Amino acid sequence: MAFDLQEQEQIDSIKAFWQQWGKLIAGVLAASAIAYLGFKGYRYYQEQQAQKAAAAYENIDAAVAGKDIAKLKSAVTLLQNDFGSSAYATRGSLILAKAAFDKSDLALAKSQLEWVLANSKDESASAIARLRLASLLLDQKTYDAAIAELNKEHPAGFDALFLDLKGDVLVAKGDAAAARDAYKSALAKLVGDSPNRQFIQTKLDALGG
Structure with a gap:
């Protein structure tokens, strides 16, 4: 009987604790779960964006191989607009700047270099x-x-x-x-x-x- 009484006291103590702190603890756990899921979701989004940027960059390789500056400009513009924070956009802009300079299109070359300076996080x-x-x-x-x-x-x-x-x-x-x-x-x-x-x-x- 003494054991049952002690056990009941422990149960009552736990109940009292949860009545006082249960909502707060549940809220913290829920917030932690949401943050974790948000982090996982953001990482997944980043990975998806990186894959899409890499696929878009393939158009730059093709344009360079074909020496088609119009297609190169189009491919770089797409990267800048849709994946501007990616390394692919920076690299593509530098490639377009070089191609434009070689074609004596100094205005285009300058605009691409200025884009890199304004947008790239790569020092x-x-x-x-x-x-x-x-x-x-x-x-x-x-x-x-x-x-x-x-x-x-x-x-x-x-x-x-x-x-x-x-x-x-x-x-x-x-x-x-x-x-x-x-x-x-x-x-x-x-x-x-x-x-x-x-x-x-x-x-x-x-x-x-």
């Missing part, structure tokens, strides 16, 4: 886009705009490339002294026996070291 891809944009501006003889791009923030691993191109812009602008400084800084940023070292040194020597 390396953005640095590449900025270098190409600065090079395009150099070709257009808009030297100050090119230098402004090269002075913007970028990953440290790209310092030598940015400084080297800055030297080229300054040479074209007629500022030999500043160009020498840029080339010297570029050489200082190179690691080991970089293949660019001799190339930059040659340009520096041409300016009188």
Whole structure:
């Protein structure tokens, strides 16, 4: 009988606990379940979007192989509109920019590079886009705009490339002294026996070291 009484007291204690805290605990569990299902659902959505973006990117490969810039532009536009946050959209935009530049369509090339800079979360891809944009501006003889791009923030691993191109812009602008400084800084940023070292040194020597 004592055991039954003790057992009943435990049951009553549990009942009292659930009467006080049951709704809160149930709510927390429900919220946790919803959050978990939401996370799983979001991951599934991301995976589906990545697969669709990869499929759309195949159209870019086909357009490049066929040297069809109209189809390439259409495929890249689709990626930008529907999968703008994907790496495929960034890569496609850089490819279209290069193809447009090769066709002397500088306006299209510039717009694609600017799209990457405005939308890509990949710092390396953005640095590449900025270098190409600065090079395009150099070709257009808009030297100050090119230098402004090269002075913007970028990953440290790209310092030598940015400084080297800055030297080229300054040479074209007629500022030999500043160009020498840029080339010297570029050489200082190179690691080991970089293949660019001799190339930059040659340009520096041409300016009188």
